[in-house]
Amino acid sequence: MIPARYAATRFPGKLMxxxxxxxxxxxTNEAALKTNLFDEVYVVTDSPIIFDAIIKEGGKAIMSKEEHECGSDRIAEAVNDMExxxxxxxxxDEPFTDKESLVSMLDVFENDLNEEIDLASLMTKIKDSDEIHNPNIVKVIVDxxxxxxxxxxxxxPYLRSTDMQINYFKHKGVYAFRKRALMDFRSLPMLTLEAAEKIEAIRYLEYGKKIKMVETDVNGIEIDTPEDLEKAKAIWN
Known part of the structure; x- marks a missing residue:
């Protein structure tokens, strides 16, 4: 599922x-299909413009019936009646989605015999100081x-002692959910930490869900700004 909202705070209309x-x-839809990992690939959107663009290229798209604050809610509505x-x-905004990282993330569930894991997601090391302190980049800490x-x-974490070597990790906004965890998310109200940070993954933690993070070396480019788009064009070329 590829949630696709036309409006974007930092870069309106970026997906088009x-x-x-x-x-x-x-x-992005083509990249997901190219992995050959999925039974079906759908773009789930609130925009007729995006819907038509996907259908025109032979892809599959679903129009949301409700207004949604985040991608998890949008996807939950779309899969509600799916087996x-x-x-x-x-x-x-991830046109460089790669197969290797997705395989590593999905392997988490193959080895989860007790179904302890509610969802899995990706993280990558950050070495650049500007990125570490950039509020547009979501960081994650793990056990x-x-x-x-x-x-x-x-x-x-906050580095209080300069003698310590700490790894900082960027959260890549790619998730794999068990359906029950996703449907629970949709029914649970937003709490204070999620509201403060504006990070939907926090809702899962606030309600006791377990998120397994998988490290990847593939950074890619998330197109959040016009500058990101220019970088993506350069890489593509």
């Missing part, structure tokens, strides 16, 4: 911006089994 002759959302076990959420402890737009 041109990337090598096709809209960003179409490129599925695992749902993968790929962000619409010794790589279960998420917290997500924040602040630099976490």
């Amino acid at each position: 911006q041109d990337l090598a002759g096709k809209p960003v959302i179409v490129r 599925v076990d695992i749902i993968v959420n790929i962000q619409g 010794n089994r790589n279960f998420a402890l917290y997500f924040s737009r602040s630099a976490i």
Whole structure:
């Protein structure tokens, strides 16, 4: 599932911006299909413009019936009546989605015999100081089994002692959910930490869900700004 909202705070209409002759959302849909990992790939959107662009290219799209604050809610509505076990959420602004990272994330469920894991997601190391302190980049800290402890737009953990070597991790907005966890998310109200940080993954933690984080070396580009789009064009070319 690829949630795709036309309006965006930092870069309105970004998913319909041109990337090598096709809209960003179409490129993302093509990348998801190219992995050959999924029974079905759908773009779930509130926009007739995005819907038509996907259908025109031979893809599958679903129009949301309700207004949604986040991608998880949008996907939950779309899969409500579907007989599925695992749902993968790929962000619409990720045209460089790679198969290797997705395979590692899905393997989490193959090895989860007791179904302890509610959802899995990706993280990648951050080495650049500007990125560590950039509030547009969501950071995650994990326990010794790589279960998420917290997500924040602040630099976490706070490095009080300069003698310590700390790894900082960026949260990549790609998820794999058990359907029951996703449907629970939709029925549960937003609490204070999620509202403060504006990070939907926090809702799962606030209600006791377990998120297994999988480290990947693939950084890619999330197209959040016009500058990101120019970087994506350069890489594509």
